[in-house]
Amino acid sequence: MDTLSQFKDELEAEYQTTRKFFEVYPEGKNDYAPHEKSMKMMPLATHISEIFGWPDTMLKTSDLDFAKGDYQPKQLSTKEDLLQALEENYHAAQKALDNAEEENLNDSWALKNNGQELAKWSKYGSIRHSLNQITHHRAQLGVYYRLNDIPLPGSYGPSADYQGF
Numbered sequence: 088m089d090t091l092s093q094f095k096d097e098l099e100a101e102y103q104t105t106r107k108f109f110e111v112y113p114e115g116k117n118d119y120a121p122h123e124k125s126m127k128m129m130p131l132a133t134h135i136s137e138i139f140g141w142p143d144t145m146l147k148t149s150d151l152d153f154a155k156g157d158y159q160p161k162q163l164s165t166k167e168d169l170l171q172a173l174e175e176n177y178h179a180a181q182k183a184l185d186n187a188e189e190e191n192l193n194d195s196w197a198l199k200n201n202g203q204e205l206a207k208w209s210k211y212g213s214i215r216h217s218l219n220q221i222t223h224h225r226a227q228l229g230v231y232y233r234l235n236d237i238p239l240p241g242s243y244g245p246s247a248d249y250q251g252f
Contacts, residue, residue, distance in 0.1 A: 089189070090189060090211060091187055094184055094214055094218070095181060098139070098142070098177070098184070099181075101221045102173070104240070104241075104243075105135060105136075107240035107241075108132075108228060108229070108239075108240055109132065109136075109166065109173055110166075111232070111237060112132060112166040112169055113128075113235060114166060117164065119231060120231075126227075129163060130160070131224060132228060133160065133162075133172065135228065136173040137160065137161065137172070138176075138217055139176035139177045140176030140179050141220075142180040142183055142214045143176075143180045143182070143183040145196050145210055145214055145217070146184070146186075146214075147183065148196070149194070149196060149197070150196060150198070150199050151199065152199040154199075154202070191210060192214070193209055193210070193211070195209060196210045196213040225242070229242075
């Protein structure tokens, strides 16, 4: 099985869908959140864009330890910044997948905090998890859009807002 090729195809499809969502990102709504415990809209969208770069990180490292400070969330403020971050992270992931070998997917990758293991997967499992996270968080963003009367682009077919789209 050519798992790397399948990951590339899936990442491409998620990129195309996410790009449509970011192209209609509403200026002036960066601080919108549907609930006090919810992430604000721009940090949520920024997080989605960053997830696209995770396969690159996962294929080049064995873990990410939050306490070491190697990861600092980006602070984006405009739709253009968001689209640029998406582009950069997507292309980095595609390049990493191009340069990887199938056997690299068997290696372990972990999330840690000050050395304590929070989660551990094979690199295959970690990349699979990241692709699931894109879908999950984009769905959250879709709820934010819906609550603000922003027409939703289709994800896996037409949305109610774009029946012919």
